[in-house]
Structures are given as C-alpha cells and as structure tokens.
C-alpha cells in the first residue's frame with residue numbers, strides 16, 4: 001500500500017505515545033530466559049515485536065496476551081531445539097536471538113527480506129560467537145545464517161562495537177546463562193552506546209548482575225545466573241514519537257504527546273532538546289511533550305549517534321530550518337533497514353530538499369520557504385524513511401506519494417492513524433507499482 005501525503009499547514013490534538021520497541025523486545029527476551037511466568041504491561045505491537053514473540057514461542061516460551069499485557073512462561077537456559085527461525089526484518093531481534101540460538105544444536109535464520117535485513121552485516125557477532133566455540137555458516141556475514149551451537153563457552157570475549165551496539169547487547173543477554181564467568185571487551189568505538197544503557201537496565205530488572213566499566217567498554221559477567229520472572233511495564237517510544245514531534249515542529253501546531261518520560265534511557269529523547277535548539281516552542285513536563293509549532297526553525301549541529309533512531313526525523317525538520325544543519329557521527333545509519341544516508345538523502349532530494357552527504361555526516365541547507373514535492377518516494381523497506389518523508393510531505397507545495405508505506409508497520413503500524421487524528425492529510429491508497437513487497 002502507498003500513502004498520499006497532502007500538504008497540511010496545521011496539526012492539533014493529543015496522543016498517547018506508542019510503546020517502546022526496544023524495551024518490548026528486551027522484556028520479551030528476558031521473560032523468555034526466566035523459568036517462571038513474567039508479565040509485560042503495555043507491550044508494543046508492531047512487526048518487530050511480533051517477530052520476537054513468534055521466535056520466542058518457537059523456542060518454547062508459552063505466551064498469552066490480552067489488550068493490555070502479555071504473560072510469558074520462559075524456557076530459562078534451555079530453549080526448545082528448533083531448526084529454523086524467521087525474524088522478518090528485525091535487526092535487533094535477529095542479533096539477540098543469534099546469541100540465544102547458540103544454546104540449541106542447530107538453528108537457521110532465514111532470509112525473508114533479501115533487500116533489507118538480508119543486506120545488513122553481522123560479521124562482528126559471528127566473530128565473537130566463534131570465540132565462544134560456536135560454529136556459524138553464513139553468506140559473507142549476512143543471512144541466511146546457521147548457528148551450530150549446543151555448549152557455548154564463556155571466558156574472554158572481544159566484540160567490535162563499530163557497526164552496531166546490538167552485537168554487544170546479544171552477548172550481554174547470553175553470557176549470564178553460561179557455566180563459566182565471562183569478560184567482554186568492546187573493540188574500536190561503541191556505536192549507539194546509549195542503547196546499551198537500556199540493555200543493562202532491563203538485565204538488572206531481570207535480576208542479572210553485570211559489572212560494567214564506566215565507559216561501557218568492558219564487562220564482567222558471572223556465569224550460572226538465573227533470569228528472574230518479573231512484572232515489567234513498557235514506557236513510551238521516543239524514536240517513533242520523534243517523527244510526530246518533528247511533524248508538529250514544521251507546521252503550525254498545538255500537539256501534546258503523553259507517556260514520554262523525561263528521565264528515559266532512550267537516547268532519542270534528545271528530539272526534545274534538538275527541537276528546542278531549533279527554537280520550536282515546546283515544553284516537557286510530567287511525561288508530556290507539548291509542541292506549539294509556528295513552522296519556524298533554526299539550523300542545528302548534533303552528534304546523531306546519541307539518538308540514532310531519531311536522526312531521520314530531525315533531518316526532516318532541518319529541511320525547513322533557516323541555515324545549514326549538520327548531523328555528524330552517523331555512519332552506522334548506513335547499516336540499517338537501508339542506507340539511511342545515501343538512500344534517504346536521494347528521496348529527500350526528489351522531494352526538493354537541499355542535502356549533502358559525507359561518509360558519516362548529513363548536511364542540510366534549510367529551505368524555510370518549503371519544498372516542491374509532487375513526487376513518488378521509494379520507501380526502501382524503511383519505516384523511518386517513511387515517517388521522515390511524511391514530515392517533509394506535510395510542508396511541501398504539492399502532495400507526495402510514499403510507495404509501499406505499509407513498511408511503517410515495522411515499528412509504528414498506527415503512525416498514519418496518529419497523524420490523521422492530529423489533522424494531517426494522509427491517505428492509504430492502492431500501490432501503483434509492485435517492485436517492492
């Protein structure tokens with residue numbers, strides 16, 4: 001399905017933020033790694049969180065759910081021996097479960113999104129699991145991947161943090177279950193470092209003890225630990241909400257988004273600071289962000305690694321700012337659902353934006369007068385590209401059509417419902433091309 005975005009000068013209304021994708025995937029996982037029954041309140045419902053549920057069921061977790069919660073009876077350190085797992089297009093789910101699958105004799109992760117997840121690199125995790133005695137078949141570090149596990153060994157493990165923090169998170173979930181103690185050393189830089197804070201927070205809530213160095217580059221993990229069955233409550237999602245807030249910033253608006261904790265460990269809460277730096281009128285109190293946009297924005301310079309999943313929304317806002325904005329330290333955006341630098345900027349240019357790329361940087365020469373629009377956008381299977389181009393479409397002169405916009409469901413299936421509730425002119429229409437699924 002495509003979405004037609006028609007210019008919309010004004011947004012108004014209140015929304016409850018959707019539930020966090022990253023916390024939902026983590027709580028589901030730690031609940032499955034416990035032996036008792038855990039309850040997760042307000043879990044996210046999206047393709048990625050569904051992928052985690054489906055795979056954990058396949059691995060032997062017993063899952064029941066109603067409108068507000070999920071209960072999970074876990075398999076502890078003994079997952080059922082499955083032959084095949086399908087994570088859809090979910091990178092974090094794949095990487096976390098590659099580690100857990102090493103507790104099974106042989107599991108193949110299939111390649112159902114050859115043009116998206118199928119292109120993403122997993123070499124660094126493959127190398128680290130190799131040090132633990134796990135043999136892995138793969139296609140040059142990519143899917144399909146077969147894990148020949150059984151008895152992974154702890155000890156000294158090194159993992160590169162250059163490409164993704166998810167490889168380190170995966171090892172932090174696995175190592176407490178091993179018979180030996182482990183010491184994990186992160187090599188090179190650690191990208192998306194803030195996300196590790198979310199992993200450590202959830203592990204602690206699940207009763208796991210990990211000694212982390214202050215710079216998050218070294219870890220001591222005692223073996224033979226047990227995940228405790230617990231009750232968890234999922235907080236609001238900043239990465240998805242960043243797109244709604246940026247939409248409010250580029251229009252005349254009076255928008256309130258509730259359920260966004262000021263003290264969240266989600267780095268993407270920086271959207272609030274960045275919009276403030278761009279001089280968008282807003283407040284953030286008692287978990288509510290209130291944007292009273294006037295469409296006027298000032299350019300900004302920002303280290304995007306601190307808020308990796310909100311950068312595309314920030315860039316979309318910068319398209320309409322006065323002056324030149326620079327988002328730096330963002331090379332790992334190239335290794336996501338698409339190349340979120342080259343592919344994304346190509347789509348922005350089509351819509352009329354003036355943008356430049358460097359290997360690790362996005363530069364935006366703002367056009368406060370607006371952009372032309374009137375084009376078709378390739379979604380590149382990427383929910384965040386879809387959300388960001390929608391923001392641009394709201395302030396374009398002519399409508400834009402986002403092809404295969406249904407991929408927004410990877411993290412935010414009700415994104416367009418939410419925007420419509422605020423008065424945005426966004427309509428689903430039948431696809432006019434079929435080259436993407």
Ligand SMILES: O=C(O)C1=C[C@@H](OP(=O)(O)O)[C@@H](O)[C@H](O)C1
Pocket residue numbers: 022025092163164165166169191192195308309332
């Ligand atoms: O651990 C996680 O749940 C995630 C980590 C981040 O990835 P990288 O560490 O690859 O940047 C983020 O972009 C992704 O959406 C979710």
Ligand SMILES: C=C(OP(=O)(O)O)C(=O)O
Pocket residue numbers: 089090091092093309336337384411
């Ligand atoms: C990159 C993302 O997710 P993942 O890496 O889990 O596929 C994302 O949600 O933007």
